[in-house]
Amino acid sequence: xRGLAEPIAKISTPSCLGKLLxxxxxxSECKSPTHQNQAQAHLGDLVDxxxxxxxxxxxxxxxxVFVAIVPIEDDELFxxxxxxxxxxxxxxxxxxxxxxxxxxxxxxxxxL
Numbered sequence: 173x174r175g176l177a178e179p180i181a182k183i184s185t186p187s188c189l190g191k192l193l194x195x196x197x198x199x200s201e202c203k204s205p206t207h208q209n210q211a212q213a214h215l216g217d218l219v220d221x222x223x224x225x226x227x228x229x230x231x232x233x234x235x236x237v238f239v240a241i242v243p244i245e246d247d248e249l250f251x252x253x254x255x256x257x258x259x260x261x262x263x264x265x266x267x268x269x270x271x272x273x274x275x276x277x278x279x280x281x282x283x284l
Contacts, residue, residue, distance in 0.1 A: 221227045222241040231239040278284075 218229050218231070218241055222229055222243050226243045226245070228243070228246065229241040230237045231241070
């Protein structure tokens, strides 16, 4: 079985896809409709592979991973792992004893 961090597919994205995703993040539009349609179709195929075939996919741009597309089951597993870690930390804190720290003090110390 593959580790969670090991992608099943690693795809080096075409430059327009990287630009498209960058522009999408900035809420602007790709200037070339042809490239935008090709990139969107390609991205749609990748999402379909993650959803239907349960493949983990990483997208690279200029030799750097910038996006991971994972099946929802992986995300749910990550959430369960995080919850388990949080619960273990809370249990450890309760075992230490001592006085509880008021929420207002925590917010002040964290600058919230």
